[in-house]
Amino acid sequence: MDARPAAYWLEDPDRPAPEPALIGPQDADLVVVGGGYAGLWTALRAKERDPARDVVLVERGRSGDQASGRNGGFASESLTHGHANGMARWPEEMDTLDRLGAENLAAIGETVERHTIDCRWERTGELTVARAPHEVAELAALAGSMHAAGHNAVLLDETATRARVDSPAYRGAIFEPDATVMVEPARLAWGLRAACLRVGVRLHEGSPATAVERHGRAMRVLTPSGEVRTDRVALATNAFPSLLRRLRLMTVPVYDYALMTEPLDAAQRAAVGWSGREGVSDASNMFHYYRLTRDDRILWGGYDAVYHYGSRIRPRLEQSGPTHDLLARNFFRTFPQLEGLRFTHRWAGVIDTCTRFAAFYGTAYDGRVAYAQGFTGLGVAATRFAADVMLDLLDGADTERTRLRMVRERPVPFPPEPLRFAGVHLTRWSMGRADANGGRPNLWLRTLDRLGLGFDS
Template identity: 60%
Template sequence: MTPPPAGRALADAAPVPYWLDRPERPDPLPPLHGGTDTDLLVVGGGYSGLWTALLAKSDDPGRDVLLVEAGTCGWAASGRNGGFCAASLTHGLANGVERFPDEIGALDRLGRDNLDAIADTVAAYGIDCEFERTGELSVAVEPHQLDGLAADVDLARRFGHDVRLLDRDEVRAEVDSPTYLGGLWDRDRVAMLDPAKLAWGLRRACLDLGVRIHEHTRVTGLRRDGAALRATTRGGPSDAPGADDPGPGGHGTPGSVRARRVVLATNAFPPLLRRLRAWLVPVYDYALTTEPLTAAQRESIGWRNRQGLADTGNQFHYYRLTGDGRILFGGYDAVYHYGNRMAPELAQRPATFTALAQHFFATFPQLADVRFSHRWGGVIDTCTRFCPFFGTAYDGRLAYAAGYTGLGVGATRFGARVVLDLLGGGQTPLTRLDLVRSKPLPFPPEPLRATGIHLTRWSLARADARAGQRNLWLRTLDRLGLGFDS
């Protein structure tokens, strides 16, 4: 029996993230053994931690900065995402207008400045992460989505964004799919990049500036130690059963760090502060990459301007071209597991990969003979307002940022600047922002948490199937300022 096209196309796909499966990947750094002191301890080696360490050392070259990572730098969300580096700090302009109406103008400017600063850093440190400021193309694939595109264009132009509204023929001239009915091209506020190469480049820049980095080093606890904080650690290969996955911990060589200040940059992973558990849920997102397209295959779809793409459904897909001519195709499913469960095996979900492959071929039927080279999943940290939140603990000696909800490639640099300002203790233009001073509404405890999330996912899928009509549950969440997005 001939397998279906999706099955054939997925048959040889490697179950690892494409971005991390390359020879450019740096060798791991030694774990921490024994005890040490530092001015600033950064916990987490993803974008949040790397930007924090880089900015802290750039601000004060004499400051001793130590970063510890339970796996290797960039192995988790920072090396598994789609590589969309957006200027928005609020998960889109509409979400920012709704939640921060009095300061969205300032947040919009700060976001653009932040994206410019990322571009400047990439150039200054020679980070070869294929940074392309091509913009993002949002496409309508159902008639009811066209009105939303028009409203988004009007809103974007109010804030001076360089956007174009495209009709069916114009959008298909950019990228040719029979599913497209119209599009919005945001031309200047999204860059495409190689996410793993950005993480590896930031890691190298930190090391060049004198940041001490220890990988395969898990922080297992925090406590006060006089005027400082002490972090207990476990480090070593036995703490990492996979190439990167730090596993459950509990083994390895014990160590400790006495730090004057601490930054938590642990994304969706179980936080060292109990209070964060109410505000965060880990959601699994999945993606595929194709084999490199042939010249004829590329010609059949166009895509000469290399924009990032996303459709505008509630359960949306995001996709883009890689530097070596593959298509990355991800999104749609956003999967939560009861009790905030996270486990290495959850990064593989055959049903989602099959659905994504089917959706890919529906989007690009002219690529029916393409096969997929990689399939993977990973966890993002989401909160009820879809954009980051910040705070301090231990009398201001510790600061944290979390809740980026999939837009952390760009916003984590801004978050790093915020947490460093918070540790400084004084009022700054950033610490006075309502975005920084406020918190999202908490998620309820289990079993209400899982019930609410699964009901919301079902309702979003139902809205997609019913021309965007939102049921009573979704309308209630809208009124409460709560939500859940794919």
């Protein structure tokens, strides 16, 4: 209860001062709307691909303040929200998607090094842990599928799992040593922001885009105090309402809650082990994710993803006593040896989820506007890939990326209210019941699976 109601990552004293708002009319070759990862990568990649391109980025608040600066900092190779989801939807493309995902993650690491971004880029790998017997069996089947696809995935029994991270709740795990990097999320966003400024991107913060519209043969992006006339627009607003009405039902905003502990002392670190500093996530439907920080705090998040009626997004929704209490209880069920450890911060971030869990792409206004949305919970790295997709689409380029069925297809939209609210909450309830019932899905979940639909964080 004494944890600060603030996002730990954003309280960093190195947080940059805001750039000035857009005032009056401007002209540009490309306008990027949104200063999170997707928007920052799009602006940076646009200048890297064509240094002469004049790029303006407008951000409602401050770059990196929303989901990009509030997440757990898991940067994954997967572009498909995990191997299983990709195999279920695009099996014939998975070899290509796996290769592109690995190249994408490596390129982020190269950018971090080249721009000397101090964001603690750690190739630790990730443990996916089983807490119930049915999850052990499910992980064994998943490991077999991953091995067949050429992934380095090591199936661990209970003893081997607890030798890495010690919890009496663990029964086994899959360890992927190469597929996930830990990163300090806000510092990555700020580093990309600084890189954009260095290469000549004109950044305007405190400048919410209120409309995008035709302007003769070009486009115009409007803000409360200015406008930009431009040839092309890239929309990277993600969880926030899109400037394109056609996208309003394609995603729902979901609040993902997190806690941060005080630093562990030497005895506490010894009690949990964790010498490899792996990222950890649960194999259950209602899952936690957790990792160590550079000063040995534990970030503990996930489980109770919350959707509010009418797709509401409000600052006051970032604090939830019941949800943070639930997170704290589950933390000490996982690590009872840490009883007495205090939490210093509690917060939430709003992410955009779609019915296929992985990002989708498209264009509007005869190809002059491109968008990427629906990253769900694995967007830290996938946003860079999305930036290149959007730039390919805006350039009218026929590339390996744009030929992917994953890129060409759109997910099924969510229904309007009140069906949306009822469906989301029925799905969350059913997922919890399945976790408690040996993993057996009820009729509702089986129906969604047959239709290729779902809800996830």
